[in-house]
Amino acid sequence: MRGLTFVCALAVPLLCAADWPQWRGPTADGVSTETGFPTEWDGKTGKNVRWKVKLPGAGNSSPAIAGDDVILTASSGRAHGDLHVLCYDRGTGKQKWRTDLTATPADAPFSMFPPERGHAASTAAVTERASVALFGTGDLVCVDRGGKPLWVRALAKEYGVIRNDYGIAASPVIAGDTVLVQMDHLEGSYLLAVDLKTGKNRWKTARKFAYDNWATPVLAQVGGETQAICLGTKYATGYDLATGTERWRVEGLERLCSCTPIVRGSTLYAVSGPAGAVLAIDLSAAEPKVLWKSKKVGPFVPSAIVANGLHFTTDDQGTATCLDLKTGAEKWRERVGSGRMRPSPVAAGGLVYFTALDGTTSVVKATDEFEPVAKNPLGEDVAASLALSGGHIFVRGDKHLWCIGK
Amino acid sequence: MVRTCCAAALAWAAAALAAPPADLAADIAALAKPGPDPAVTRAAWDRVTAAGAPVLLPLLAAWPDEDPVAGHWLRTAFDHIAKAHPAKLPEKDLLAFAANDKANGKARRAALAALERARPGTAARFLAERLNDTEFGPDAVAERIAAADALSDPAAQAKLLRDTFAAATDLEQSLLLAKRLAGTGDAPDLFAHFGAVRHWRAVGPFPVSPEDGLAKSFPPETKLDFAAEYDGKAGKLKWARATADPGDAKLDVAKYGIKPDDGAVCYATATIKLSAATKAEVRASAVDNVTVWVNGAKVLERASEYRSMFRPDRYRAAVDLPAGESVVLVKLTKTKAEEVRGKPGAPVRWDALVRFVSPATGRAVPFTQPEGK
Numbered sequence: 001m002r003g004l005t006f007v008c009a010l011a012v013p014l015l016c017a018a019d020w021p022q023w024r025g026p027t028a029d030g031v032s033t034e035t036g037f038p039t040e041w042d043g044k045t046g047k048n049v050r051w052k053v054k055l056p057g058a059g060n061s062s063p064a065i066a067g068d069d070v071i072l073t074a075s076s077g078r079a080h081g082d083l084h085v086l087c088y089d090r091g092t093g094k095q096k097w098r099t100d101l102t103a104t105p106a107d108a109p110f111s112m113f114p115p116e117r118g119h120a121a122s123t124a125a126v127t128e129r130a131s132v133a134l135f136g137t138g139d140l141v142c143v144d145r146g147g148k149p150l151w152v153r154a155l156a157k158e159y160g161v162i163r164n165d166y167g168i169a170a171s172p173v174i175a176g177d178t179v180l181v182q183m184d185h186l187e188g189s190y191l192l193a194v195d196l197k198t199g200k201n202r203w204k205t206a207r208k209f210a211y212d213n214w215a216t217p218v219l220a221q222v223g224g225e226t227q228a229i230c231l232g233t234k235y236a237t238g239y240d241l242a243t244g245t246e247r248w249r250v251e252g253l254e255r256l257c258s259c260t261p262i263v264r265g266s267t268l269y270a271v272s273g274p275a276g277a278v279l280a281i282d283l284s285a286a287e288p289k290v291l292w293k294s295k296k297v298g299p300f301v302p303s304a305i306v307a308n309g310l311h312f313t314t315d316d317q318g319t320a321t322c323l324d325l326k327t328g329a330e331k332w333r334e335r336v337g338s339g340r341m342r343p344s345p346v347a348a349g350g351l352v353y354f355t356a357l358d359g360t361t362s363v364v365k366a367t368d369e370f371e372p373v374a375k376n377p378l379g380e381d382v383a384a385s386l387a388l389s390g391g392h393i394f395v396r397g398d399k400h401l402w403c404i405g406k
Numbered sequence: 407m408v409r410t411c412c413a414a415a416l417a418w419a420a421a422a423l424a425a426p427p428a429d430l431a432a433d434i435a436a437l438a439k440p441g442p443d444p445a446v447t448r449a450a451w452d453r454v455t456a457a458g459a460p461v462l463l464p465l466l467a468a469w470p471d472e473d474p475v476a477g478h479w480l481r482t483a484f485d486h487i488a489k490a491h492p493a494k495l496p497e498k499d500l501l502a503f504a505a506n507d508k509a510n511g512k513a514r515r516a517a518l519a520a521l522e523r524a525r526p527g528t529a530a531r532f533l534a535e536r537l538n539d540t541e542f543g544p545d546a547v548a549e550r551i552a553a554a555d556a557l558s559d560p561a562a563q564a565k566l567l568r569d570t571f572a573a574a575t576d577l578e579q580s581l582l583l584a585k586r587l588a589g590t591g592d593a594p595d596l597f598a599h600f601g602a603v604r605h606w607r608a609v610g611p612f613p614v615s616p617e618d619g620l621a622k623s624f625p626p627e628t629k630l631d632f633a634a635e636y637d638g639k640a641g642k643l644k645w646a647r648a649t650a651d652p653g654d655a656k657l658d659v660a661k662y663g664i665k666p667d668d669g670a671v672c673y674a675t676a677t678i679k680l681s682a683a684t685k686a687e688v689r690a691s692a693v694d695n696v697t698v699w700v701n702g703a704k705v706l707e708r709a710s711e712y713r714s715m716f717r718p719d720r721y722r723a724a725v726d727l728p729a730g731e732s733v734v735l736v737k738l739t740k741t742k743a744e745e746v747r748g749k750p751g752a753p754v755r756w757d758a759l760v761r762f763v764s765p766a767t768g769r770a771v772p773f774t775q776p777e778g779k
Contacts, residue, residue, distance in 0.1 A: 077515075078544055078545050078548070079544075081512075081515070082515075082519075099482060099485075100481065100482070100485055100519075101477075101478050101481060101482065102474070102477045102478070102481050102512045102515070102516070103474075104474040107717065107720060139474065139478070141478065148448075148451070148482070148486070149448065149451065149478065149479060149482050150444060150448060151444035151448075152444075152475050152478040152479065153475065154473075154474035154475050154478075156474075157473075157474055157475070163714070163720070165714065165715040165717070186710065186712060186714055187708075187710065198443070198444055198445075199444055200442075211712045
């Protein structure tokens with residue numbers, strides 16, 4: 001447990017408890033320790049909608065919340081050639097600043113999968129002083145909390161065009177004074193660590209066995225050292241955070257890894273797809289081993305949730321599965337959404353929030369028996385994951401940013 | 407070419423506005439060529455943005471073609487000033503800069519975006535006149551497609567689509583326009599429009615394992631003998647004539663009995679004839695791997711054990727095409743499939759698209775295909 005606390009401290013430097021400063025929140029697992037989030041809303045009638053604002057561009061990235069700021073990325077224009085880092089006031093939704101950048105030319109415009117994709121699928125990571133945003137074009141940008149540039153990189157220019165058939169979606173991860181970027185694609189995957197202050201490389205490690213993947217790295221204590229763990233192309237792989245040296249590799253994942261794994265204590269829970277198994281991997285030794293492997297119930301795109309000693313997932317068609325965390329035994333399997341599921345679920349206050357691509361969020365109790373609480377339409381497609389902060393739920397819809405709550 | 411454009415743009419900016427003081431010019435140069443320490447670049451950025459509207463044009467003029475990092479510093483500085491001083495925008499000069507097709511395209515876009523923020527509607531009026539602009543042409547095409555969709559008169563709609571198709575250079579836009587035109591009874595020639603090869607000869611699949619297919623060479627790579635027979639997976643292989651689909655210009659070799667089994671290799675060749683020597687860009691797309699030779703020289707290769715989807719114009723290379731005939735040879739290799747690809751029940755395809763365009767304009771290189779070759 002001490003290791004987990006240490007890792008969380010690394011990941012969320014100097015921010016408040018109510019912040020949701022990165023992909024999947026302060027503990028990188030989609031879980032908020034806060035309580036009192038809304039369970040019912042209706043985007044069509046305005047019930048429990050505090051504010052909504054129109055967005056200037058497309059994207060599947062999720063909101064990051066720090067202090068009074070809601071940070072979001074987007075892309076727009078011809079071939080999504082304009083990249084945006086956006087900041088809104090969390091109380092009112094008023095735009096505080098907007099930083100526009102010109103994209104490095106990309107391999108292909110991603111307009112073939114709804115909602116319109118663009119190059120903003122990675123969620124920004126925010127610290128007290130800076131926001132780091134990564135775009136599918138390989139443009140890696142660090143701006144101060146006023147939106148002014150601190151450093152910029154063009155990874156496609158430095159390391160070659162990024163060819164990922166569905167675009168880059170792994171989010172940057174801030175680990176103390178290091179920014180991690182997992183760049184998995186068809187021709188030359190790598191894990192990159194750069195200095196948060198200067199943007200300069202600390203190390204870059206090739207991932208020669210890895211191709212198209214979209215999972216975000218997580219941090220964990222393994223064998224007495226802090227490691228970055230990446231999922232991709234059949235393997236979970238651990239890298240020494242200090243040097244980038246590969247320490248171990250565990251096989252058992254599917255070819256395509258979209259889901260960010262979860263660290264609980266000394267166990268990593270990993271899912272991959274399509275239709276892959278759930279793997280529990282013991283991280284207590286320097287050579288991690290598979291503890292249990294479920295039957296094939298894993299999702300493809302949405303990441304999992306671990307809460308109340310249970311493991312929750314939804315497949316892409318909206319069927320949720322609850323597993324016992326210790327054994328992988330199935331507790332229940334129920335339909336929670338109609339149509340496709342793209343956002344990853346989030347959890348708080350003993351509840352799990354499953355959101356479907358049509359924008360409907362199903363709230364269920366995080367218990368070993370299926371107990372639905374509410375079903376909440378938004379009236380707008382949602383491919384991004386919800387952010388929970390300060391009693392409010394922030395939703396990035398296809399066209400709008402929403403704040404749910406009083 | 408890049409230097410020429412930058413020099414022209416700088417000269418133009420110098421003529422348009424008085425040059426900034428020497429220290430500011432040095433700061434702008436620091437943004438245009440960022441050094442190793444971002445704190446130094448940021449300090450220059452702060453000084454430049456504090457200078458306000460007078461440095462707007464010099465910032466645009468300093469934008470280099472091949473350095474996206476410099477582009478980020480320059481654009482953020484430009485936008486910061488333009489947003490802070492909306493009443494002081496040199497609108498005429500910015501509009502002239504946006505219209506200058508010798509200036510950096512991304513800088514031109516930043517100028518137009520600033521004008522659009524200040525006076526909404528500026529971009530639409532501007533784009534109406536930029537159909538053949540190398541930077542803004544696709545934007546103008548998109549505006550015209552939207553305008554055509556809004557027309558209720560079928561004849562007027564067809565005319566607008568026809569004119570727009572003639573100007574379109576973007577592959578996806580051209581395909582969309584061709585589809586719309588086909589709906590009005592037109593039969594646009596996508597081969598001529600794309601510079602795509604229509605008539606091919608194809609042979610395959612050669613018998614290899616998925617692992618061997620990438621590295622193993624077969625006789626067509628050394629000698630094109632259309633009378634030859636080769637050992638195939640299921641008997642002798644012979645060259646067969648094949649024609650790309652007029653609806654999308656793709657050559658689907660599966661239509662000619664070449665099955666895309668795991669690790670399969672096939673070849674397609676064509677002869678094209680140009681009236682004059684031309685510097686061109688070959689653009690190739692295929693499912694999985696593709697190698698292209700032009701007149702015996704390998705110009706482009708994607709060879710990976712891992713699959714790849716068909717993405718238009720994904721692989722590109724510069725080629726010198728001589729006057730007269732040139733022989734194009736394409737090798738297609740399937741990687742090992744780990745699951746069923748495509749929609750269940752849909753016809754199996756093995757697509758490739760090869761085209762030749764002007765590197766400067768993206769427009770088709772005109773060529774013919776000699777009869778009988």
